[in-house]
Amino acid sequence: MAHETFQTVEGQLNWNAPMFKLYEKAKKNGKWDPADIDFSQDQIDFQRMTEDERVTSLPLVASFSAGEEAVTVDILPMVHAMANQGRLEDTMFLTTFMFDEAKHTEMFSRWQKAIGVGEMDLSVFHSDSYKRIFYEALPESMNRLTTDDSPEAVIRAATVYNMVVEGILAESGYYSFRQIFKKANLLPGILMGIDYLNRDEGRHLQFGIYTIQRLIAGNEKNRLIFNDYMDELWPDAYGVIEYLTSLYDIQMAQDWTNSSLEFDSDAMREYAKKQFEIRKRQVNRAKNYSSAAELDERLVKSKDI
Ligand SMILES: [Fe+2]
Numbered sequence: 001m002a003h004e005t006f007q008t009v010e011g012q013l014n015w016n017a018p019m020f021k022l023y024e025k026a027k028k029n030g031k032w033d034p035a036d037i038d039f040s041q042d043q044i045d046f047q048r049m050t051e052d053e054r055v056t057s058l059p060l061v062a063s064f065s066a067g068e069e070a071v072t073v074d075i076l077p078m079v080h081a082m083a084n085q086g087r088l089e090d091t092m093f094l095t096t097f098m099f100d101e102a103k104h105t106e107m108f109s110r111w112q113k114a115i116g117v118g119e120m121d122l123s124v125f126h127s128d129s130y131k132r133i134f135y136e137a138l139p140e141s142m143n144r145l146t147t148d149d150s151p152e153a154v155i156r157a158a159t160v161y162n163m164v165v166e167g168i169l170a171e172s173g174y175y176s177f178r179q180i181f182k183k184a185n186l187l188p189g190i191l192m193g194i195d196y197l198n199r200d201e202g203r204h205l206q207f208g209i210y211t212i213q214r215l216i217a218g219n220e221k222n223r224l225i226f227n228d229y230m231d232e233l234w235p236d237a238y239g240v241i242e243y244l245t246s247l248y249d250i251q252m253a254q255d256w257t258n259s260s261l262e263f264d265s266d267a268m269r270e271y272a273k274k275q276f277e278i279r280k281r282q283v284n285r286a287k288n289y290s291s292a293a294e295l296d297e298r299l300v301k302s303k304d305i
């Protein structure tokens with residue numbers, strides 16, 4: 001498709017666009033390098049762990065590694081869709097988004113290499129629910145955007161990518177990782193990496209919330225598309241958490257008295273349920289706006305982004 005015009009030649013960037021603000025934030029707050037993280041203590045900790053204790057970290061890492069790789073390779077259709085729709089500021093923000101995901105993928109791969117499991121096939125820890133979301137729903141919804149960038153297709157892509165994968169699963173994963181390893185004072189390197197990831201993901205979530213909200217503001221049909229897809233994905237999203245926590249329950253049922261690791265599976269499951277409710281509530285706040293323009297206006301005033 002030929003270009004008919006250029007925004008920055010006819011005029012300028014929209015400095016007040018919510019996604020331009022987020023782009024500015026990403027440039028400032030997204031500065032970190034996975035190669036700078038020291039994993040030497042993690043290596044020592046991992047060596048000292050028992051076989052059972054190691055099994056508590058690997059399923060989580062297996063979920064994160066594949067998840068970050070999936071979101072790195074699956075984001076392009078969203079960038080393409082925003083660019084085609086002339087959403088320049090959104091496209092600019094997404095350039096930082098993709099770089100973030102590449103760094104997240106790098107971080108987990110470096111950790112696996114450092115602790116000596118780089119060659120281990122961790123896909124045995126991917127449950128059927130995990131596969132339905134990361135192997136199927138995510139790439140299917142994202143790839144649809146290459147031929148269909150309708151509001152419905154964009155909402156569904158942002159719902160599975162930003163709300164379910166990032167907003168529910170990644171957030172619950174950080175929580176579990178910190179619950180288990182921060183408390184036990186183990187694996188400081190990967191915990192530091194997770195802090196960086198968490199900050200980046202905050203911006204990614206804001207993109208997702210904004211993108212869905214602007215399409216459902218004043219459009220009840222689109223709002224239902226979002227809510228229905230969230231409900232459709234929830235059993236598998238929760239299935240991912242149930243599988244991981246069931247592994248901990250098995251561990252706890254065994255003789256675990258010599259371990260410094262503690263699990264509260266119920267708290268982890270509750271946390272995931274809470275994330276589901278929070279994400280739905282956040283996006284549905286768009287009910288208060290009659291149009292995307294009104295939402296933009298409110299965001300400019302509120303400094304929420
Ligand atoms: Fe990520």
Ligand SMILES: [Fe+2]
Nearest residue numbers: 101166201204
């Ligand atoms: Fe992300």
